Amino acid sequence: MNLPPYEIGSYTDYEYCDYLISMGSNITAADYPMQTRARYLQKFGKRLNPDAKNFKHVVIDPRFTNGAAKATHNGVGEWVPLKPTTDAYFMLGMIRWMIENNGYKREYLTIPNEKVAKKKGYRNWTDMTYLVGTTKPMKYLTGKDVGLGQSDFVVLINGQPKMFQEADGFADLDASYVLNGVEYKTVFRLLRERAQEHTLAESEAVCDIPAGTIARIAQEFSSAKHPAIEMFRGPVQQSNGWYNGQALCIINMLVDNIDRKGGFISGHKNYWGDVKANNKRKPSGVRADTAKAAYQGKKPTATRPWYSGYAVPRGVTPNFFSNVRMGYPYKNKAYLNYYNDPAYTMPYNQETIEALLDVKAMPLTFSIDAYMGETSALCDYVLPDTDYLERVGGFKTYPPIKTQVFGVRMPVVGSFDPKTHEYKAIRPDTKMGDDILITLAKECGLPTFGKDGGGPGVNINNSWEFWNEFYSHKDFKGGLDPKGSLVKLGGKFQNPAPKYQYTKNYSSGEYTSFPGGRQVRVLFTYLEKVATYKNAMTGNYMDGLPMYRTIVDCKEQPLDPAIYKEYPMQLHTNKEPFHTQSRTMNNLWLASIKPQNYAEINPADAEKLGVKTGDWVKVKSPSSEQLDSDMYKNFHKHIKDYYPNYLGKGWFKFQVRATSRIRPGLFSVCQSYGRFGAGSPKGKWHMNGKEQPSDERVGAGFHINPLYMADPVLKNMVLVDPVGGATQSFGTPLRVEKI
Amino acid sequence: MSELGTFVPDEVLEASFKKPGPKQYTLWVDLEYCVGCHACTMACKGENNTPVGVDYNRVMEIEVGEFKDSKEKPDVRVYFVPMPCMH
Numbered sequence A: 001m002n003l004p005p006y007e008i009g010s011y012t013d014y015e016y017c018d019y020l021i022s023m024g025s026n027i028t029a030a031d032y033p034m035q036t037r038a039r040y041l042q043k044f045g046k047r048l049n050p051d052a053k054n055f056k057h058v059v060i061d062p063r064f065t066n067g068a069a070k071a072t073h074n075g076v077g078e079w080v081p082l083k084p085t086t087d088a089y090f091m092l093g094m095i096r097w098m099i100e101n102n103g104y105k106r107e108y109l110t111i112p113n114e115k116v117a118k119k120k121g122y123r124n125w126t127d128m129t130y131l132v133g134t135t136k137p138m139k140y141l142t143g144k145d146v147g148l149g150q151s152d153f154v155v156l157i158n159g160q161p162k163m164f165q166e167a168d169g170f171a172d173l174d175a176s177y178v179l180n181g182v183e184y185k186t187v188f189r190l191l192r193e194r195a196q197e198h199t200l201a202e203s204e205a206v207c208d209i210p211a212g213t214i215a216r217i218a219q220e221f222s223s224a225k226h227p228a229i230e231m232f233r234g235p236v237q238q239s240n241g242w243y244n245g246q247a248l249c250i251i252n253m254l255v256d257n258i259d260r261k262g263g264f265i266s267g268h269k270n271y272w273g274d275v276k277a278n279n280k281r282k283p284s285g286v287r288a289d290t291a292k293a294a295y296q297g298k299k300p301t302a303t304r305p306w307y308s309g310y311a312v313p314r315g316v317t318p319n320f321f322s323n324v325r326m327g328y329p330y331k332n333k334a335y336l337n338y339y340n341d342p343a344y345t346m347p348y349n350q351e352t353i354e355a356l357l358d359v360k361a362m363p364l365t366f367s368i369d370a371y372m373g374e375t376s377a378l379c380d381y382v383l384p385d386t387d388y389l390e391r392v393g394g395f396k397t398y399p400p401i402k403t404q405v406f407g408v409r410m411p412v413v414g415s416f417d418p419k420t421h422e423y424k425a426i427r428p429d430t431k432m433g434d435d436i437l438i439t440l441a442k443e444c445g446l447p448t449f450g451k452d453g454g455g456p457g458v459n460i461n462n463s464w465e466f467w468n469e470f471y472s473h474k475d476f477k478g479g480l481d482p483k484g485s486l487v488k489l490g491g492k493f494q495n496p497a498p499k500y501q502y503t504k505n506y507s508s509g510e511y512t513s514f515p516g517g518r519q520v521r522v523l524f525t526y527l528e529k530v531a532t533y534k535n536a537m538t539g540n541y542m543d544g545l546p547m548y549r550t551i552v553d554c555k556e557q558p559l560d561p562a563i564y565k566e567y568p569m570q571l572h573t574n575k576e577p578f579h580t581q582s583r584t585m586n587n588l589w590l591a592s593i594k595p596q597n598y599a600e601i602n603p604a605d606a607e608k609l610g611v612k613t614g615d616w617v618k619v620k621s622p623s624s625e626q627l628d629s630d631m632y633k634n635f636h637k638h639i640k641d642y643y644p645n646y647l648g649k650g651w652f653k654f655q656v657r658a659t660s661r662i663r664p665g666l667f668s669v670c671q672s673y674g675r676f677g678a679g680s681p682k683g684k685w686h687m688n689g690k691e692q693p694s695d696e697r698v699g700a701g702f703h704i705n706p707l708y709m710a711d712p713v714l715k716n717m718v719l720v721d722p723v724g725g726a727t728q729s730f731g732t733p734l735r736v737e738k739i
Numbered sequence B: 001m002s003e004l005g006t007f008v009p010d011e012v013l014e015a016s017f018k019k020p021g022p023k024q025y026t027l028w029v030d031l032e033y034c035v036g037c038h039a040c041t042m043a044c045k046g047e048n049n050t051p052v053g054v055d056y057n058r059v060m061e062i063e064v065g066e067f068k069d070s071k072e073k074p075d076v077r078v079y080f081v082p083m084p085c086m087h
Helices: A034-048 A066-071 A087-100 A114-120 A187-195 A200-207 A213-223 A241-254 A317-326 A350-357 A433-444 A463-470 A485-489 A561-566 A588-593 A603-609 A624-628 A630-642 B010-018 B039-048
Strands: A019-023 A056-060 A078-080 A124-126 A131-133 A154-157 A160-163 A176-179 A182-186 A227-231 A334-338 A364-369 A381-384 A393-395 A405-409 A491-493 A521-523 A569-574 A599-601 A616-620 A646-648 A651-658 A666-670 A733-738 B058-066 B075-083
Touching (some): A019 A087, A034 A056, A034 A066, A056 A066, A066 A078, A087 A187, A087 A200, A087 A213, A087 A241, A114 A124, A131 A154, A154 A182, A182 A187, A213 A227, A227 A241, A317 A350, A350 A630, A364 A433, A393 A463, A433 A463, A561 A733, A569 A733, A588 B039, A599 A603, A603 A651, A603 A733, A624 A630, B039 B058
Parallel strands (some): A019 A056, A019 A227, A334 A364, A569 A666, A599 A651
Antiparallel strands (some): A176 A182, A393 A405, A405 A491, A599 A666, A616 A651, A646 A651
């Protein structure tokens, strides 16, 4: 699907939307950019929107988020407390209802090509009428296969195959065609059959929501004027994440709201500069996290998972640390950590900590960090970075802003050497992160740095010189000239008047104009690139359409149902609007707002356990007992320091708070507390033989990451989406007992 | 908002504008816009430079209703109420 990667992806145009479903999107408390989105929703969506009176916001989330609080504030919106990991059932259920009850835009979905789309006044069209084979690997039927001579898609016009680009009118939507004994079905038919694998009642039972909810929401959604369903990390950060994201995009396609005014908008190109150099070096070989590549081993199946470059554009961190410990696919010699704190943030972080402590697995480690974070504390060398107020750089636009924007960041303290533009930081021994990287690059002799690094006469010796060059090309000119408009204005901004945001050139309705971005395009429902990619662990082809699944392991098998009997509760995490995950607890002002976190449970569970707010419980997961095994022998020496609430044999103790903001069956912990670095006394460190100051307020509260469940096949890594590479960030089965 | 009993009806407000004599200023916070981010607490802290643990401004999170049975539609509401000290 040529929408951006699911992880951040698209947002809704709140200003003109009148029915918004937020699926696992903690709007007003998280997301990029949080404040802008909160303002757009509350002010432009609910007050100034021409449809403000009819605006309904449905929040689908296991927790009653701040966004849900705002949605239900005036009694119009709704909270659907979905059981974690069951998103696919809800969304495929919605798709089923919409297909069976004519809740989709039929005309739009039957458009086969750009010519017909233009004639009918549409800017984009879908692949719903294209034919796909039913034998694995399921590929699109090509003109060559039918004898029409070309390798492009084939559609059916009144039952007869035709090249998609030759069609002059609408193509058959729900149809199939038999060629040489093989049946080829339209994407729409495949989707309908997939959605009909489960009834709505079955889906509602899995989602654990009141009967009739899916049909009601789907009916309201498809009959609204400008409906949109959006997500953030909730649906995608799980082992069925890729398919959940795909299902969500398909729901939007069914109601024709993609790139529409008031619809699901994927943003546009940013302003962009460039540092020109002909001899830029590119990475080569197999990545240490075996991502972005097909399995290249000699045996038919691999012992560790591999992730496709199409579906995993960014890499898979947990797989890196587990691979490193096993020396797969090769041994690690050195590790440089930057802008990351995996020892604290990684679900199932015992593997990360053990890898960093194991000299054989990671013999040489470096970290560039502004604080002595958990990861830096475990590294051999720390290169102190400057903070955000001492940086040169820039920041791009996010989809809520419908015109082009680029913010320029300049240091507000410290000073530049007037001749060399070398930055002098206010704290001794600190250096801008970019300066550290450029110095390293120069020392390593990388071709595009140092004298003439950016071409003849253009030196790249430091951060200022890099960004000055970046801001001299493409959309920018003049570089970091202090008298130029770029630095004076703090960025480059397009006129945000509505005429630049929307276009009226299409008779079927208004579209966002996306300056510099995609204008006319086909949207893919069926993903052939996924369907032709093999799971390295099983050798089986993956599926090109969303699937009804909850948690799956690396071999795409569901968890053993016996686990859920022994571990009936579910792990869940949440976020406060005033904290980030690993960078704010050492700010004592922010820490003072809520000095500690609690394990939040529903009052019904509290009654069942016989506890009340402030009481202590002990909790364990199916794999937490591994902490006492040989697998984590180095970490085990420190576990009582880092996790004073560890009781042994896989049990951790937590203080609970009963609240109706959490659905029953959940054990929810805010992910900013329980620090064992960044100034917490749990992670003491020394410099020149002197113990450095710490503050117990930084380390207050609880951290839940060691309780994440390991993949039952791999045993040493958190469950990861075999398609999209996302970690299973919640839903681990837990056993909770009163102490 | 009926649970909180703090809503000022329009006519009461209008009447107060018409009253003769010196005016008393008040701070009107539109609770619909408050998303509970506590940024006002931090801004106040920055302005007044109060020590950690002393906040002139606070935001209350008030939870109303109860939700215990997943087979029933939840009836929970949460209100964020900023409490400035009016200085």
